[in-house]
Amino acid sequence: MKIEITKNDNIYRHVAQKMARQVMQKPDSVLCVTTGTTTKPIFDELVRLKQELNIDFSKAFAFNVDEYVGICNEDPASCYWRIKRELYVPVGLEDRFYVPNATEEDVNGGVRRFQDMIDRLESIDLLLLNVGGNGHIAFNEPGTPFGSGVYIAELSRSTINAKKDSFGGEGKMPKYGITMGIRSLMQAKKILFVACGTHKADIVKATIKGKVTEDVPSSVLQLHPAVEVIIDEHAAGKLEK
Numbered sequence: 001m002k003i004e005i006t007k008n009d010n011i012y013r014h015v016a017q018k019m020a021r022q023v024m025q026k027p028d029s030v031l032c033v034t035t036g037t038t039t040k041p042i043f044d045e046l047v048r049l050k051q052e053l054n055i056d057f058s059k060a061f062a063f064n065v066d067e068y069v070g071i072c073n074e075d076p077a078s079c080y081w082r083i084k085r086e087l088y089v090p091v092g093l094e095d096r097f098y099v100p101n102a103t104e105e106d107v108n109g110g111v112r113r114f115q116d117m118i119d120r121l122e123s124i125d126l127l128l129l130n131v132g133g134n135g136h137i138a139f140n141e142p143g144t145p146f147g148s149g150v151y152i153a154e155l156s157r158s159t160i161n162a163k164k165d166s167f168g169g170e171g172k173m174p175k176y177g178i179t180m181g182i183r184s185l186m187q188a189k190k191i192l193f194v195a196c197g198t199h200k201a202d203i204v205k206a207t208i209k210g211k212v213t214e215d216v217p218s219s220v221l222q223l224h225p226a227v228e229v230i231i232d233e234h235a236a237g238k239l240e241k
Contacts, residue, residue: 001227003208008196008232015128015194015230016045020053022126022190023060029125031062032180032188033087034138035079038130038196043087050091057091063098063117065129065138066179069152070104077166100150102178107152110178115150118184127188131195134158135203135216139179142215148181182220190226193218195235204231205238 006014019042022029033039049055064079073080080099088097098117102110129137136142139153154176155163167173185191195204207218208229221227 001208001222001224001229003229003231005236006230006232008234011194011196011230011232012041013045015042015192016049018192018228018230019046019126019128020049020055023055023057024053026125027056028059028061030121030123031060032065032124032127033062033083034065034128034130035082035086036130038194039128040082040086042128042194043083046087047090055091057093058096060093061096061098061121062088062093064100065127065185066177067100067102068174069102069107069110069176069178070174073099073101100178102152107176107178111150111152114178114180118150118180124188125190127185127191129185129191129193129221131193131200131203131207131218132159132162133199133203135206135218137182137218137221138185139177140182140185140217142217144182144214144217146182146186146214146220149184151179151181153177153179182217186220186224188224191221191224191228193221193227193229194231195229196232198234198237200231200235201237204229204235208239 064083067079071078088094100114131137134142141156160173164170164173206216210219212219212222
C-alpha cells in the first residue's frame with residue numbers, strides 16, 4: 001500500500017493527473033468510479049486536463065460502483081445524473097459508460113445486469129474509491145462479507161444522515177442501493193483510495209493501520225496488491241497517533 005500525503009489544495013489535481021496518465025498510457029482503459037463530494041473536484045480537474053492536453057477518451061470505458069435503488073436517471077440526486085454531467089459527457093464518454101440501475105419492481109434484474117456487465121469486461125484497470133465515515137466503500141456498509149459480488153445493500157443510518165440533504169430530507173431518500181460488492185472491487189488491477197478532511201482522519205487510520213475486519217469494509221484494501229492511498233494533511237492527522 002503506497003501512501004501519499006498531499007496539501008489540501010493539490011490533492012484533487014494530483015488524483016486527476018493519475019487518472020489522465022492511465023488513459024494516455026492505455027487508451028482502452030476500463031475505469032470504475034464513485035460519485036461524492038470528494039470525487040467531484042477530481043472530475044473537474046480531469047475535465048480540465050482532457051481539454052488542455054487533448055486527451056482522447058474515445059476508446060476508454062467507465063462505469064459507476066453503485067446507484068440508489070428506485071431512483072430515476074434524471075433525478076439530480078442520482079449517481080447517473082451527477083456522473084454523466086460531471087464527468088462522462090465532458091470527457092467524451094457519453095456513449096461509453098454504464099451506471100447500474102435497479103427499480104423497486106426489478107431489483108434482481110438490476111443485480112443480474114450489473115454483474116453480467118462486470119463479467120464481460122473481465123478486468124478493471126483503475127478504480128477510484130472514497131470512503132464513508134463508518135468505513136463503507138461503495139455501498140458496502142460495516143458487516144458486509146468480503147466475498148460479496150453485486151448485490152442490493154441496505155444503507156446504514158450514518159450513510160442516510162450524510163446523504164439525506166441531497167434528496168430534500170430523509171423521507172425522500174432511498175433506503176437501499178445496488179452496489180459492487182467487496183470481492184468485485186478487489187478485482188481491480190489498481191485502486192486509488194482518496195480521503196480529505198479532519199472528519200475522515202479516524203477512518204483513514206482504521207483503514208490503513210487497523211485490523212482487517214468486515215466491521216471496517218475499507219480495511220480490506222490492506223490486502224490489495226496495488227492500492228495508492230492519496231490523502232490530504234487533515235485526513236492524515238491521526239496516522240502517527
